[in-house]
Amino acid sequence: MATKVSSRNAPEGAHGEVSLARGERLSMRMWRDEPPTDDKPAASRPYETVGFVVSGRAELVLKGETVSLEAGDSWVVPAGTEHTYRILEPFTAVEATAPPAG
Template sequence: MTVGKIASGSAPEGENGEIPLARGERLALRLWRDEPPNADKPTTVSGHETVGYVLKGRADLVLAGETVRLEPGDSWLVPAGVEHTYRIIETFSAIEATAPPAA
């Protein structure tokens, strides 16, 4: 077994602004850091399940047509195969885990 460490300060930014963190064969962790207001994410359907936790800021998660406000201390679930998007309302930071790992 190998222990892997990823320092968020030196991790490269992903194509959607995410910071990829620790990653295994069945689970991955990523950080969304200081996403600016109005940096809305495109509507998507993912093949992975996502759970997240809000560190700071506010966003609306639009999940299968239902809007849920996310605020610091909130956690959420996006099931695999469900259409969703995020509307950033206030500079937003969150950590997410995806299973299987997001591409």
């Protein structure tokens, strides 16, 4: 059975993310118009993340390497890898995680 989730009325998570479609082994969420910040603490998660930048600019800091992200770019963060993001201008991105993010 197909499941449809509209981003217009999807639930918002504790960190401002919009919860989109979710399956047994994969989930998708959107970060919409995240404001500029450079104080997000580094974290590692038990899931792999792939993302796509819809608009804005950010930097992904992963294993001591800084990767610039802008509209049209995509990225991967392997499971268990410590990383953080610096949002440089209002940032909208879609991420998919496997297994689903909590």
